[in-house]
Amino acid sequence: MTFYALVALIAAIASFAVGATVLALSHRFKLYPGIRDRDVHTRPTPRLGGIGIVLGVAIALAVASQISWFERVYSDPFPILAIVAAAVVMLVVGVADDLWDLDWMTKLASQILIAGFLAWASLQIVSLPIGPENGITVLSPTLSLIVTVLAIVLVMNAVNFIDGLDGLVAGVTLIAGGVFFIYSYILSITTNQSAFNLASLTMAVLLGATAGFLPLNWHPARMFMGDGGALVVGMLMAISTITVTSQINPSSIDRSQLLPAFIPLLLPFAVLVVPLLDFGLAVLRRLRAGKSPFSADRLHLHHRLLDMGHSHFHAVLIFYAWTAVIAVGTLLFMFVPWEWALTAVILGLIACTVVTLAPLSARKRAEAAAQSSHDAHGPLARFDPLDAAAPPIDTEFDENDPVFDTLTRSRRQPEETR
Template identity: 60%
Template sequence: MIFYVLIGGLSAVVTFVLSFVILKLSLRFRLYPKIRERDVHTRPTPRLGGVAMFIGVLVAFGVASQLDRFHLVFVDPGPVLGLLAGALLIVLIGVADDIWDLDWLTKLAGQMLAAGILVWQGIQLTTLPIGGVTIVPTVTGLVLTVIAVVLVMNAVNFIDGLDGLVAGVAIIANGVFFVYTYILSNGVGESEYFNLASLITVALAGACLGFLPLNWHPARLFMGDAGALLVGLLMAASAISVTGQVDPAALESGRQLLPAFIPILLPFAVLIVPLLDFALAVIRRLRAGKSPFSADRKHLHHRLLDMGHSHFHAVLIFYAWTGVVAVGTLLFMFVPFWWALAFVVAGFAVSAWFTLAPITKRKVLEAAVQRAQPGQELDPSLDPLDEAANASDPDARHDYTSKEHQ
């Protein structure tokens, strides 16, 4: 375990230092785009933080290759080289998009090419642990892998709209997934696939941790498409490495406490928020007759802001939902079923309460207005908070706003 901590820490330190360097260079040479209509931030901000994250991951892999503890990962260098080559390609595409704003078809082609490199070097689905070992035909595995990688990359990229959102969600998700892969490698037996998955998760979590201080609200540096697509690619590769190689027969042999379905369920659980946002965005845009990759301001994080949440509260809500689903799924490995289920239900209830809190407050204030002005209807053109302030307490709106933005 200590070796993983060291690798993750190294990735964090390198990313943190390089993020400062990239920030200074970006400001000096004005390497940042104009404010877009859908953006939440109000001042031009550099978007090249993904470059620092990639170098942090690259250095972490380079040092790991020199440690005996990770020798099984590098016995066959193909998957590692394919992973880093795909990551480099996706970072270059992301940087080009952050600077010149590429069209969606070019970006999609680059994403598919990066996914194809992973498949070419052996990171692909070969088996699915469904009711025993389900062998996936080569062509089918190739197609499913490319679709999965592209899906996850875009899902992560879609939620990259608030300061600290993607980095924090990735830290939580990769932390939970690392615990899973580490236990799996010890319970089933070490193999290069399991160790590779663990190495990916700690290197990526470290990079996100090192980047987060500069990305916390108000952000001084964004990871941009380069960083968001990199996070998605590495998370997808880690999940595929595990999901495609788990032998359910070994899991059910008594050496392992994991149910056979968790290798499939957990990768989706740790990515539940990005995948949900991606699915809703695609459905929304297709119904409107638009491209599924066209930009808009109707993502989940935008809706939280429109509900009345502050920037900070919206990010914490995303963290909460990710943590509840990911940790809850993992708990089924360690505690009795009903205890794990109770944690999930309680977590959902608390997260839902905080998510809907602004609506509840608004209804309470509307009711107060009705009581203060019997027989009068609210003017739909006015903010209920203004109505409440005018009807009862002139300081009501000020107090409410101050509390919401503390």
């Protein structure tokens, strides 16, 4: 575990150092796009944070190759070289899209080609926890290729779709990836595998790189990871998950061990329920409107949270909460009876739902009172989101504001006299 922490620390330092350098160069040479209608931020911000993340991962993997404890991982260096090469190519495509807005067919084609290359490099899903014999199915080479490509492309796009708020993707990755790392580490020990394996190493360096980038991306963000960063993060999460299946010998697993053994395979997809839901809803919404499924809009889940009245910070925390409940809840199934784990997950989901749907009381009271006050140009107008004088959506209301106090008191009085 100490050496995993070491390579993660190296990835974090490298990611932050490179990111800070890229940030300075981006401002010096104005390497940032203009503000789009769907953007939440209000000032031009560089979107090249993916460069720091990818270089942080590459540098940490290079250092790990010189550590004797990882000798078994590097006994066949081709898969690692394939991961680095795929990450660099995906970064280039993403950066090109961030700077010049590539069409969706070009981006999708590149994702499929990169996923196919990784599958060709033996990074494939070899079995699934379903089937008549011992509850598992060993996939044919063709089916393994298809399932692997679909999984990688799906996770890449799901992660990219939620990259709309400061610190969202980096924080979700740290939560989900941290739990996944624990899974893969425990699995490698319980199945008599080496604790030093490609799945755990890939996730460790990804965690370090995203942790190093997060200070630059925390609200208010000085830099975004952009498509180049989000697509690479999704790709590495998918690859780390897929690599786990190659560590499992299907014939050595009986039904009683099946769920713990394959939870690492299911975990990232469970954790990405919200992004995958956002992705599915977006595709259906756009197809129904006769548009490309990859066209952009401002109806993603994080946009809806802001429109409901949540501040930018609250919306990010809500995504963190959903991720933590599902990730930690899945982990509980390995250590406690399933009834207790299921109960904990249900209670956590209920709490997340209440927080998500409950409007911020101060904001809603102010908005309702302002809209009924017919004071379109006075001091109350700033509380009305339908008025041009309204503050940005993530501006917090101060309940000690005398204007706010007068406003809400006048709103309550008719109800009290009835």
